[in-house]
Amino acid sequence: MENRAEKGEEASENVKITSQLLKAKTGEFDLESILLLKLRGLGISDLGCLGECAGLEWLDLSGNAISHLGPLSSLKALAVLNISSNRVSSLEPLAGCENLQSLNAAGNLLGGVQHLQCLVGLRHLENMRFANPMGRLSNPFCASPGYRAAIAEMFPGVKVIDGERVSGRGSELYQLCKDLDNSLKRFHSPGRAGHAELSGLSKPWVEEGYWDVRPARRSSIVEEAYKQFSEALQECRELSKRADDTISQAERALNIRPDANSYLF
Incomplete structure (x- = not known):
């Protein structure tokens, strides 16, 4: 993965945030508002x-x-933070953001999972992103294949890592699809019977509307937060469709009649 900091971009990178800049961007005269x-x-x-x-x-x-x-350490009300594509090597100040729920730090210079230890006291943190393949953004520690598991162990309350659910509704789908991929590889080899693309006869993997977000409360900050999650939800929808196709191929390859009650693994 490429980080923005590794590309040597030098165009106009000496801007300092001032009260004038903030007022011009927001139209607010009181920064606390x-x-x-x-x-x-x-x-x-x-x-x-x-x-x-x-x-x-x-x-x-x-x-x-x-x-x-x-x-940022003084922003106690901050719930959603996107610092992707910067040059950050330490997240220590974020320990003071006691209401932080979602953090996107993809495309920075975080060298090890241990650098996240400073965030373990954030009780509301549920969504963390350190790599974004679509945007070719990552962090040095993401080169380790087990970094997501290490983060999940460090933050048992976190539900989404890099757009993938690790707890709660949806986590079983990801694991099951991985298991299906591994078990069905033998049916995808050239020359093997059943290798041809087959149309699915099985019922949908999940019910319509399964992935629709139903926030518990409505506010401007929640609305904006769920916009940030749209990419992860799109990945989930694509994975759901892929699961439908894979199950259908498995049924044909194993000569199993489709049965809505037979999807027990």
Whole structure:
């Protein structure tokens, strides 16, 4: 994976966040009144007075040149943070963001899973992203094949890592699809009977609307947070369709008649 910090991008990367910049972007004259803030791709290298936005709940700092997150430590209300595609090597200041629920830190310089230890006290943290294959973003520690399992063990309350559910509704789907892929590889070899593409006769893998999000409460911050999860949900939908096709092929290859009650593994 390529990190933005490894590409040597040098275009206008000395911007400091000032109260004038924040007021121009939001139209708010009181920094504490700002709830949502999008500062993507502005060449920001210094977070300046961002810590004065005490009421901030949703923050997008992606695509900048940020290496230090110090001012974020005072943002107690922050729930959703996107710092992807920056130059961050330490997440220590985020330990003060006691209400943080979703963190996207893909495309930075985090060297080891142990650098996440500072976040274990965040009781509301549920969604973490450190790699994004679609955007070719990663972190050095993502080169280790077992890093997701290590994160899941370190953060037992986290439900989604890199867009993949590791707990709660949906985790069984991912594991089952992986098992199906491994067990059915022998039927996909050239020349083997049943290798041809077959149309599925099995019933849908999940009921219609299974992946639809039903937030427990409605607010501007939750609305914005669920927009951030859209990519993960799309991956889930694609995986569900792939499971339907795989089960159908397995039934044909094993000469099993489709039975809605037979999907027990």
